[in-house]
Amino acid sequence: MLRALYDAARKTLDPVHYDYVAGGAGEERVVAGNEGAFDRYALLPRVLCGSEVRDTAVDLPGARRAAPVVVAPTAFHRLLHPGGERATARAAAAEGAVLVTGTAATTAVADVVAAAREAAADPAVWFQLYLHPRREVTEALVRRAERAGCTALVVTVDSPVFGRHTRDLRNGFTDLPPGYAAENMRGLPGAPPDGLTDIPMSPSLSWRDLGELLHMTSLPVLVKGVLHPADATVAVEHGAAGVIVSNHGGRQSDAVPAAVDCLPAVARAVAGRVPVLLDGGIRRGSDVAVALALGAAAVGVGRPAVWGLAAEGEAGVRAVLRTLCDEYDHTLALCGGRRNTDLARDMVVRKGETW
Template sequence: MTALAERARAALDPVHWDFFAGGAGEERTLRANEEAFSRRRIVPRVLRGVGDRDLSTELFGTRLSMPVLVAPTAFHRLAHPAGEVGTAGAVAASDTVMVVSMAATQPVEDITATGAAVWFQLYPQPDDEFQRHVVKRAEAAGCRALVVTVDSPVFGRRERDRRNGFDDLPDGYTCENMRDGEGRVREIGFDPTLGWEHVHRLRASTGLPIVLKGVLHPADARLAVEHGVDGLIVSNHGGRQLDGAIATVDALPAIVRAVDGRIPVLVDGGVRRGADIAVALALGATAVLIGRPIIWGLAAGGPSGVRDVLEAFRDELDHVLTLAGAARPSDLTADQVA
């Protein structure tokens, strides 16, 4: 993915490259996500007669052709004029799921109109009435789950953006999914008083599956199950919130043990190759989410670039499964990771 990242960097305004590539603080957690995957090695099984592989999985009633989703990332139109709609078209062609950011630069209705399977990412909002409006809009557009980001009671300190003075979108761009009932664009609110009661209120307002994104501690994973959450994403926001937070693949095994199979556990952060996906699956993840490589593909090649990224991950994962002795993602086991 290094060559693709360099192509994207060449195509992007340097300020926008820093926005997409950067993390919080000294970017220790940003680096740690990739380093944690690089430390791990696969222990293959042999003579398993795997034959044809089946990469498909199912999440909340949606069949995915592979255990790879597109993570919520903001401002796709800064990467390419096709924006989130272009990304969604590639996702539809690859038969997987796109998690649309609340900070998307195109309306959720236009994104779901591509035919892609879409989940909607929600920052819990201090204004309950406005939050209900956003959720109902996502439901009406056909989103199939809510991904609730819980690691952002305040906004992360992103030094590259502070240095570049990047604190707002350029003229002609806006967060289209932050429009209220009168069409006015609201700012995304962050709420340091956020607690489990907010999850209860959200549950009362929607029948969609609720997936919490940003869980790193096993005690929180157990609480999530107790509070009726439908799924978890082990995430540190791509290293963009708390610098110094644990790498996601390091946190994954304890979360999987805490959940004990009661709800699906997904993971994002630092996935750059098919072997990384295999490691995450072996450690108990149901699927992974890909963030920055999708933006790199979009910036470097538009929607077809996104499709190329997704298909590269598919091809690499299929190859790794074969060499590791697994016909299906669920065949991988924790003793195959060293």
């Protein structure tokens, strides 16, 4: 199912837009490494301890959902399908998944949440943002997310500068075509009336800026882009409500480990104080099970959801989410699990190895 949607998306999309989504930083070793890393892991099932019906529900900041799969933030959905972020929002809400809509969305956050509410009475929409060097800009974005009805914020911390995207540079894709914009950056403090503010990337930002964000909102704040366990510890100590292990889908540095390989150490550092999530490389339900066994409470999927959107719009995103959740439930049953927490660290080995 997912492969068919990917193939359909590739045939449908403008090659430049396809390269934008599929590509990554440098030689794209990390893009490939995120997926390939899961091929190194195998699950050791337990037997005679399962249940006819599994409980895959998960409690996340600002949301209790029926399965541990979140739609990760990705940019520019209207480039991929006319329905854009609205279609993605309706699909996620209909399937009971958290949607993380981003600063770089081509639909304003209020309209994304409104679309989600068309499909479900209690959707969970989180807002991803980059900390802006000017505090008033960050605060304006936070207030927009709050007014829209977002239930949590996700601050991306692995982007002090833009990644060098080889395909985009080759294609000359440096700006959106006329008629498209990062709508959440419209009309912010310091911008001309109804004008656009650049999405910020600044190496001068620090933990102090995160602390200021935590003090300007009552929404739970998750920190996304953590690979080093020491940073996970600092994030929790500052008051983060969750930590997301991520290497930005291989779009920032091409010299970092696969996200899933960093997960166990981060989970040990967090020690259950807040939920740990993982994104990067999830392509099948068994990948979800491996991530949960290694310490994640839930996983985020970015490119698979976007391929579904490009191929079939809202129905394609729903198909991706339903497939992953069904495969995960099936894998949980095969592992002898009744609930997510039955997937333990000793049930994962490197292929070709045992204890």
